[in-house]
Amino acid sequence: MSELLRIEKLSAGYGEAVVLHDISLALGEGQTLALLGRNGTGKTTLINTLAGATRQHGGSIALGGVALHKLSPHQRAAAGIGWVPQERNIFKSLTVHENLTAVERPGAWNPQRVYDMFPRLAERKRNLGTQLSGGEQQMLAVGRALVVNPRLLLLDEPLEGLAPIIVEELLRAIRRITQDEGLAAIIVEQHPQAILAISDEAVVLDHGTVVHADRAASLRAQPEVLERLLGVAR
Numbered sequence: 001m002s003e004l005l006r007i008e009k010l011s012a013g014y015g016e017a018v019v020l021h022d023i024s025l026a027l028g029e030g031q032t033l034a035l036l037g038r039n040g041t042g043k044t045t046l047i048n049t050l051a052g053a054t055r056q057h058g059g060s061i062a063l064g065g066v067a068l069h070k071l072s073p074h075q076r077a078a079a080g081i082g083w084v085p086q087e088r089n090i091f092k093s094l095t096v097h098e099n100l101t102a103v104e105r106p107g108a109w110n111p112q113r114v115y116d117m118f119p120r121l122a123e124r125k126r127n128l129g130t131q132l133s134g135g136e137q138q139m140l141a142v143g144r145a146l147v148v149n150p151r152l153l154l155l156d157e158p159l160e161g162l163a164p165i166i167v168e169e170l171l172r173a174i175r176r177i178t179q180d181e182g183l184a185a186i187i188v189e190q191h192p193q194a195i196l197a198i199s200d201e202a203v204v205l206d207h208g209t210v211v212h213a214d215r216a217a218s219l220r221a222q223p224e225v226l227e228r229l230l231g232v233a234r
């Protein structure tokens, strides 16, 4: 398996404030990484740093051997970063279809494939972003990241605040994207059960640094470690 992402001795934060310290990790092509940790431990900051939305103070990030440091968020999207931020950030004044076509780039994913995966979005094709439920907005945010045809998908708490039936639908889609289609992904979650089950690797952050890294299946099989690191048994 060839390497897709390499982060070395990364420190980053907001303005002068340094939130992430000395983070090193690597991810292979097609692999899924569960990024775990309690509230406020730096998960979103790491995702935002990969997407280019924070200030990098030191260290390096390379995607497919290309250094990201000097690239803007837009250039990082072109380099292969697909970002689904915690706030979803869909274009609320555009229709579902326009949200997808506005950012579409050539590749395997196109709006029709997104509609095949999320039939609810196909039904809402001509609705504005303001007319969507939270779950539909999240599906659109995932679809919008996919039609950019990224090499690495970043999902920041994609299941947060959604009804159980929508969580199931999104989990099925994420499984299809990462396992069947083999797209590499980093998925942030505070509640590890569902995400560890569909991930290859797991990293736990605390106080802005990596405190545990393991195969996802191995971490999932150690409830006492999960309890100690995250305060949950499974």
Ligand SMILES: Nc1ncnc2c1ncn2[C@@H]1O[C@H](COP(=O)(O)OP(=O)(O)OP(=O)(O)O)[C@@H](O)[C@H]1O
Residues within 6 Å of the ligand: 014, 017, 019, 037, 038, 039, 040, 041, 042, 043, 044, 045, 046, 190
């Ligand atoms: N815009 C910001 N400016 C300054 N500090 C920030 C900003 N956003 C987050 N922080 C700080 O960075 C630290 C890590 O926050 P972050 O949101 O990355 O954690 P998290 O693990 O994603 O938490 P959560 O699960 O609550 O989203 C926190 O101490 C937070 O207060």
